Amino acid sequence: MYRYDEFDAAFVMGRTAQFADQVKRRLSGEMTEEQFRPLRLMNGLYLQLHAYMLRIAVPYGTLSGKQMRMFAHIARTYDRGYGHFTTRQNIQFNWPRLKDIPAILEELASVEMHAIQTSGNCIRNVTADHFAGAAADEIIDPRPIAEILRQWSSLHPEFSYLPRKFKIAVTGAPNDRAAIRFHDIGLQAATNAAGDIGWEVWVGGGLGRTPMIGKLINSYVPNEHLLAYLESIMRVYNRYGRRDNKYKARIKILVHEEGLETIKGQVEAEFAEVRGGVLTLPAEEVDRITAYFAPPAFKTQPATKIDVAYQSIIDPAYGRWLDHNINSHREPGYVSVTISLKPVGGAPGDATDKQMDDIADIAERYGFDELRVTHEQNLVLPHVAISDLRAVYEALVATGFADGNTGLITDMICCPGLDFCALANARSIPLAQEISRKFAEPKRQAEIGELKIKISGCINACGHHHVGHIGILGVEKKGGELYQITLGGDATEQAAVGKIIGPGFEAEHVPGAIETLVDTYIARRESADETFIQAYRRLGEAPFKEALYGNA
Amino acid sequence: MAMPKLAHTPAAQDKLRSLGILALNGMFDEMDAVGVLRYAVSDVLPGDLAIVSSFGADSAVLLHLVAQVDPSMPVYFLQTGKHFTETLDYVETLKKHLGLINVHAIHPSPDDVKRFDPTGNLWETDPDSCCHIRKTEPLEPITEQYGGWVTGRKRFQTRERGVLPHFELTSDDRIKVNPLAYFTDADVNQYKIDHGLPEHPLFGKGYKSIGCAPCTSVVAEGEDPRAGRWRGLNKKECGIHFDFNGAIASPMTAATKPTLWKDGGFIADPFHEWTEADEPATASYKHVPLPVFLANRDAFLVTQHPLGLLVVPGDNIEQVEADLGRFVSVAIKFPAFSDGRGYSTARLLSERYHYANEIRAIGDILQDQIPLMRRCGFNAFVVTHEPTREALIENRLPEVALFYQPVGTTEIPVGTRPFLRRVL
Numbered sequence: 001m002y003r004y005d006e007f008d009a010a011f012v013m014g015r016t017a018q019f020a021d022q023v024k025r026r027l028s029g030e031m032t033e034e035q036f037r038p039l040r041l042m043n044g045l046y047l048q049l050h051a052y053m054l055r056i057a058v059p060y061g062t063l064s065g066k067q068m069r070m071f072a073h074i075a076r077t078y079d080r081g082y083g084h085f086t087t088r089q090n091i092q093f094n095w096p097r098l099k100d101i102p103a104i105l106e107e108l109a110s111v112e113m114h115a116i117q118t119s120g121n122c123i124r125n126v127t128a129d130h131f132a133g134a135a136a137d138e139i140i141d142p143r144p145i146a147e148i149l150r151q152w153s154s155l156h157p158e159f160s161y162l163p164r165k166f167k168i169a170v171t172g173a174p175n176d177r178a179a180i181r182f183h184d185i186g187l188q189a190a191t192n193a194a195g196d197i198g199w200e201v202w203v204g205g206g207l208g209r210t211p212m213i214g215k216l217i218n219s220y221v222p223n224e225h226l227l228a229y230l231e232s233i234m235r236v237y238n239r240y241g242r243r244d245n246k247y248k249a250r251i252k253i254l255v256h257e258e259g260l261e262t263i264k265g266q267v268e269a270e271f272a273e274v275r276g277g278v279l280t281l282p283a284e285e286v287d288r289i290t291a292y293f294a295p296p297a298f299k300t301q302p303a304t305k306i307d308v309a310y311q312s313i314i315d316p317a318y319g320r321w322l323d324h325n326i327n328s329h330r331e332p333g334y335v336s337v338t339i340s341l342k343p344v345g346g347a348p349g350d351a352t353d354k355q356m357d358d359i360a361d362i363a364e365r366y367g368f369d370e371l372r373v374t375h376e377q378n379l380v381l382p383h384v385a386i387s388d389l390r391a392v393y394e395a396l397v398a399t400g401f402a403d404g405n406t407g408l409i410t411d412m413i414c415c416p417g418l419d420f421c422a423l424a425n426a427r428s429i430p431l432a433q434e435i436s437r438k439f440a441e442p443k444r445q446a447e448i449g450e451l452k453i454k455i456s457g458c459i460n461a462c463g464h465h466h467v468g469h470i471g472i473l474g475v476e477k478k479g480g481e482l483y484q485i486t487l488g489g490d491a492t493e494q495a496a497v498g499k500i501i502g503p504g505f506e507a508e509h510v511p512g513a514i515e516t517l518v519d520t521y522i523a524r525r526e527s528a529d530e531t532f533i534q535a536y537r538r539l540g541e542a543p544f545k546e547a548l549y550g551n552a
Numbered sequence: 553m554a555m556p557k558l559a560h561t562p563a564a565q566d567k568l569r570s571l572g573i574l575a576l577n578g579m580f581d582e583m584d585a586v587g588v589l590r591y592a593v594s595d596v597l598p599g600d601l602a603i604v605s606s607f608g609a610d611s612a613v614l615l616h617l618v619a620q621v622d623p624s625m626p627v628y629f630l631q632t633g634k635h636f637t638e639t640l641d642y643v644e645t646l647k648k649h650l651g652l653i654n655v656h657a658i659h660p661s662p663d664d665v666k667r668f669d670p671t672g673n674l675w676e677t678d679p680d681s682c683c684h685i686r687k688t689e690p691l692e693p694i695t696e697q698y699g700g701w702v703t704g705r706k707r708f709q710t711r712e713r714g715v716l717p718h719f720e721l722t723s724d725d726r727i728k729v730n731p732l733a734y735f736t737d738a739d740v741n742q743y744k745i746d747h748g749l750p751e752h753p754l755f756g757k758g759y760k761s762i763g764c765a766p767c768t769s770v771v772a773e774g775e776d777p778r779a780g781r782w783r784g785l786n787k788k789e790c791g792i793h794f795d796f797n798g799a800i801a802s803p804m805t806a807a808t809k810p811t812l813w814k815d816g817g818f819i820a821d822p823f824h825e826w827t828e829a830d831e832p833a834t835a836s837y838k839h840v841p842l843p844v845f846l847a848n849r850d851a852f853l854v855t856q857h858p859l860g861l862l863v864v865p866g867d868n869i870e871q872v873e874a875d876l877g878r879f880v881s882v883a884i885k886f887p888a889f890s891d892g893r894g895y896s897t898a899r900l901l902s903e904r905y906h907y908a909n910e911i912r913a914i915g916d917i918l919q920d921q922i923p924l925m926r927r928c929g930f931n932a933f934v935v936t937h938e939p940t941r942e943a944l945i946e947n948r949l950p951e952v953a954l955f956y957q958p959v960g961t962t963e964i965p966v967g968t969r970p971f972l973r974r975v976l
Contacts (some may be wrong), residue, residue: 005967007954007966007967007969007972010954011954011956012950014951014952014953014954015952018951018952022920025939030939035918038890039920065622074826121892123892151956151957151971152956153957154956154957155924155952155955155956156956156957156959157895157923157924157925157927157928157955157959158892158895158896158899158928158959159892159895160892160895160924161889161890161891161892161895161921162892163892226598235896238892238893238895238896239893239896243893244630244893273904278958279958279971281970282970285969285970285971288969305903315899427780
């Protein structure tokens with residue numbers, strides 16, 4: 001993991017002191033809420049429906065046990081005993097008091113964490129594949145470049161007042177687990193003809209009101225020029241991105257309206273000016289940062305295989321967990337374990353202080369003290385010895401996070417919705433809870449197989465409904481809450497935006513509608529190996545539409 | 553009669569104050585200059601009244617009144633350093649002739665003169681700023697010492713003074729006493745003759761209103777007597793007389809509070825906004841909007857006057873790359889603090905085009921943005937937001953002084969990592 005040196009520590013302390021002063025000025029009334037707003041946002045502080053909400057960055061989703069314990073401590077001391085892990089690999093606390101924020105930030109700084117740029121119209125926390133450094137299919141660990149981007153973008157003076165927020169995601173594997181095509185900039189590791197590893201650059205993807213799939217603006221940028229190239233994109237966006245309408249201000253709209261070729265021309269012209277300049281990234285610097293992410297001291301393991309079938313007979317719940325929550329590792333004898341924060345009936349992504357402490361224990365004991373936050377609102381133990389799996393499972397059972405449902409119908413992404421969020425039109429957590437109760441039966445879930453349901457409480461799409469195999473969008477219609485259902489979305493390298501299937505449903509009818517869709521899929525699939533999304537692609541929307549609305 | 557007692561609520565206070573002034577203004581016959589002055593000295597502001605005199609063409613009349621009422625009243629003379637020698641001689645003549653025993657010369661700050669007018673030609677390029685450093689600034693600490701002032705202004709002098717009363721209340725709660733408010737040109741001359749007052753040596757040569765030598769010219773027969781002051785310029789007052797019951801108060805406020813922060817201090821701003829009335833041939837110390845410059849490029853390039861450029865969001869600085877040498881200042885406008893386009897403009901100017909003159913930020917600027925702006929190449933800020941002014945003056949900008957990315961031309965590397973920087 002990255003470790004702060006004196007400079008990093010001094011930087012975060014400086015920023016903390018700066019924001020403490022700004023909070024003081026706000027509390028004293030010297031600053032109006034309007035003036036305070038952009039400043040607090042750049043420090044991750046939102047004004048929500050009921051209170052301030054503090055969003056803390058987990059850079060590229062990687063954290064240590066100690067850092068997880070700090071979240072537990074903050075939840076216990078300053079909040080209501082829980083935190084909420086987000087789709088951007090961050091954690092949110094929903095009930096802090098403004099006067100406590102400087103103290104919270106100071107405590108975070110003591111474990112090398114901060115809330116810088118987790119909101120505001122700036123470059124946000126850079127996200128990455130949650131199996132980075134562990135996945136068997138990885139070309140390169142994306143975290144060193146993500147860390148370099150984190151540093152370059154931190155309090156960048158030119159790009160602190162962009163037209164709108166700006167999100168960058170990085171993946172080092174061909175199987176995209178970081179949804180890079182739905183980010184303002186997505187980076188995918190690529191190999192050139194000489195065999196050197198560089199980056200495919202995708203630009204202009206995004207969800208929100210106007211979902212767009214990112215477009216390939218450059219198929220190979222070497223490490224050396226990556227910062228110069230990204231600064232060129234940022235400058236073009238900062239200068240020409242729309243500022244007249246906040247709903248049209250993201251770079252996806254600029255790329256869409258101007259056309260990829262125009263933007264590409266502007267970026268290339270800018271790049272020609274800055275290429276080879278001060279932002280040239282020396283190989284030694286990449287090596288130096290990469291050293292922080294060196295693999296842990298793996299040992300030769302007695303067990304290198306898991307007999308899921310056998311375990312399923314002895315302990316079906318454990319068998320399901322092995323079946324769904326384990327990801328193959330590049331190191332023999334090791335796996336990555338997904339800790340599902342989606343217990344049946346729970347609020348997706350929430351964890352209590354006790355649970356966070358317990359997970360920190362598990363990471364320290366069995367997982368080389370490393371944890372990840374996933375963009376699907378789960379946690380990951382990236383490096384677990386196969387021989388420790390049973391012990392890890394039992395420890396997770398004790399925390400209440402041992403559901404073997406990763407990737408299944410109850411592993412939903414869900415935004416905070418009307419219960420917390422000032423923007424929301426509809427509740428989303430209660431709906432997710434209803435759906436998960438309806439499909440609580442583990443055998444049923446296993447029978448349905450991989451199915452991603454994503455729920456947003458408004459068109460801002462924080463719950464990523466556009467890229468759900470089944471997406472649910474809460475809207476306000478005639479004073480009541482209504483839910484639109486979309487089908488066919490996909491956040492991976494087979495990126496697709498879901499299509500609205502028909503008229504919306506009232507909340508109490510949504511779980512039934514989902515069941516109808518699932519039954520239709522099971523009835524029509526070619527075999528149990530054909531997933532929902534595959535069947536949908538083959539069949540089209542017609543049979544699903546007919547099942548939901550009849551033949552009329 | 554003393555001033556009416558004031559109530560404590562601000563609104564009531566304002567009302568009472570103006571009523572009190574109204575009452576005072578109704579007490580005297582229009583021509584009773586001595587009565588006005590005597591009452592001011594004895595009842596309104598005893599011991600708290602002074603006079604600033606230019607020792608110009610008409611000054612003898614008012615000074616004669618002062619000598620009758622109280623020859624020990626403090627008389628201040630603005631020794632701007634730009635007076636005719638005849639004026640300096642006239643000071644001595646009048647002192648002796650009238651028996652004034654409390655005359656003081658006020659000098660501009662040598663630092664201000666060195667900084668803003670090193671060549672002594674500021675009057676030519678920017679008379680407002682010249683008046684500001686030579687009159688308004690030096691006078692400010694003196695005016696603060698007194699509750700009121702006696703002036704020699706007269707209604708007939710210019711249109712702006714047409715409604716001048718005997719007593720005025722300024723916006724900072726001081727009283728201006730204008731004993732000669734109703735005097736006409738003829739009244740003044742008659743008074744001089746009646747009392748055998750010595751003439752200013754230049755009066756006989758056609759100078760009717762005499763100020764600093766460079767900005768005073770001869771007035772033709774029938775012309776407004778002050779027409780010879782700042783001839784050819786859209787300027788009527790030197791700044792120290794503004795604030796008629798607050799009616800022209802804002803220029804005074806603006807003039808006394810410089811808003812341009814540069815080189816570690818607030819200084820008088822020699823620049824002005826471009827207006828529709830401006831002409832390319834004569835424009836001087838104006839920030840010319842980029843499209844206006846482009847449309848009149850040739851006309852602007854042939855003149856020698858100091859010029860600035862105004863860049864608003866959406867302007868492309870690339871279009872004037874070749875002409876940047878023409879500008880001593882580029883003003884980059886931030887119509888809203890959330891509009892960050894100006895940061896890119898400033899970086900292009902300083903880093904790509906190596907523009908080394910003033911790059912100033914104007915508009916909606918908060919103290920929290922100034923450190924970012926500095927990094928992008930801004931070296932001057934026009935600031936009106938009061939807390940931001942204070943923060944600048946007290947040097948407590950909320951700044952993280954360590955940087956993760958190389959930006960700008962002045963930051964220096966720190967440590968061994970390639971991109972770390974700190975402030976020079």
